[in-house]
Amino acid sequence: GAVVSQHPSRVICKSGTSVKIECRSLDFQATTMFWYRQFPKQSLMLMATSNEGSKATYEQGVEKDKFLINHASLTLSTLTVTSAHPEDSSFYICSASSGGNSPLHFGNGTRLTVT
């Protein structure tokens, strides 16, 4: 089945630094990928829609200059958390579809801890 891979699975960084998270579709091409954020004991909240070759579409309340998204190829989207602060600590999850009516599959998530 469709496989979505995220890297790294865990990252700890100091406040003020930037962190890049990768999302890859391993056995299919994805023109669209989605980035979600999940705080402890809460549901997944969509942050942005990543479109290959064009700008990402951000959900209301998500700062595009803080959460930079690049979707430079059909198998890779990256999310960069810039100038991270402790309140950015969360579980970040990407998803992608192999196309047509195929449902969205999710990566295994990245646990970001900002100290």
Place this chain on the structure above:
Amino acid sequence: GQQLNQSPQSMFIQEGEDVSMNCTSSSIFNTWLWYKQDPGEGPVLLIALYKAGELTSNGRLTAQFGITRKDSFLNISASIPSDVGIYFCAGQLGSGTASKLTFGTGTRLQVTL
């Protein structure tokens, strides 16, 4: 952002019991999906529903797409310890590639021996 309401929020059941959970929305969706999430991992797709009224099974799991398009339920029969986890419903206006998901609030399931 919008969230779908799931109930119950959490449940403790004994191994072998059947489980039922549901998901309701104030707006219509054209696709309903059910995911299970284990701690520290991403959600894994359990069942996808594409038509109002559709009833679909996947092993011990059965899910239905409500006729009003505003709700869905998931049943788990004869629960086992590995059923422990958080179950999320998700609604989608379109299907597949470019249509984003709206997630439910989640149902935390714990199974005791």
